Amino acid sequence: MKVKQISVFLENKNGRLSEVTRILAEGEISLRAMTIADTADFGILRIIAEQPDKCLELLQQNNFTARVTEVIGVRLDDRPGALHDVMQVFEDNKVNIEYLYSTLMLMDDKVVIMFKVEDIDHGLDIIKKNGMEAITAF
Template sequence: MIIKQVSVFLENKSGRLNEVTKILSDVDINISAFTIADTSDFGILRMIVSDPDRACETLKQNAFSVQTTEVVLAKTPNKAGSLSKLLDILQKEEVFIEYMYAFSMNDDGAVTVIRPTRIERCVEMLQKHKTELVRASELYSL
């Protein structure tokens, strides 16, 4: 239920994102989801990948600044109001969210990647409210 996310610090230069994707592709690591937050000087690429430990090791060997963080993946129906219901649960249970992003799986639903300040509490509250959580073992079959 708690998944490792890979964060890569990138200089805001042409081609840096492409370098990361090629490096991961060369070692057969799949990117399931990603988001980029940027400033004028640098960006942070956050990714859910098929092998986070190997991705970090490989990227570090190629001179990238990389770290892992823990996130929760919540699965919801892909229809209007589903995200609002998820956020209502977290707000009512006083789970603070640092950031989040999502991806759609069309008819199979949507997955929201959540980085809470207290990850165990987040998992506990989502389970209490019968929210389907994605396990690491099933992540790569999505």
């Protein structure tokens, strides 16, 4: 139920991101989601890949600092207000969200939003109890 997210440290320098995408392309990694949190001099790239273990290994072999973080992927209907439903449930149940981002594609006409929450087990439990669906993998 938990999804492995690969986080990568990137300096804000020309060509660093394309170096990552080159490595992933050569390793034939399929990406499902990607987002960057950036500051003045560095960024953290977060990747959801179909092959997370291989993705991590490739990046580490190429001297990137990368690690696995567990996140929740929640499947939502593709309609206005769907995201708010989850947010409301999380708020009511004190699930603290650290960050979230959307994936690159629809799955069976549904969108998937990735959530990093403080307590992942609690988060997953709340999703389940509220009749919502967390993806297991891509």
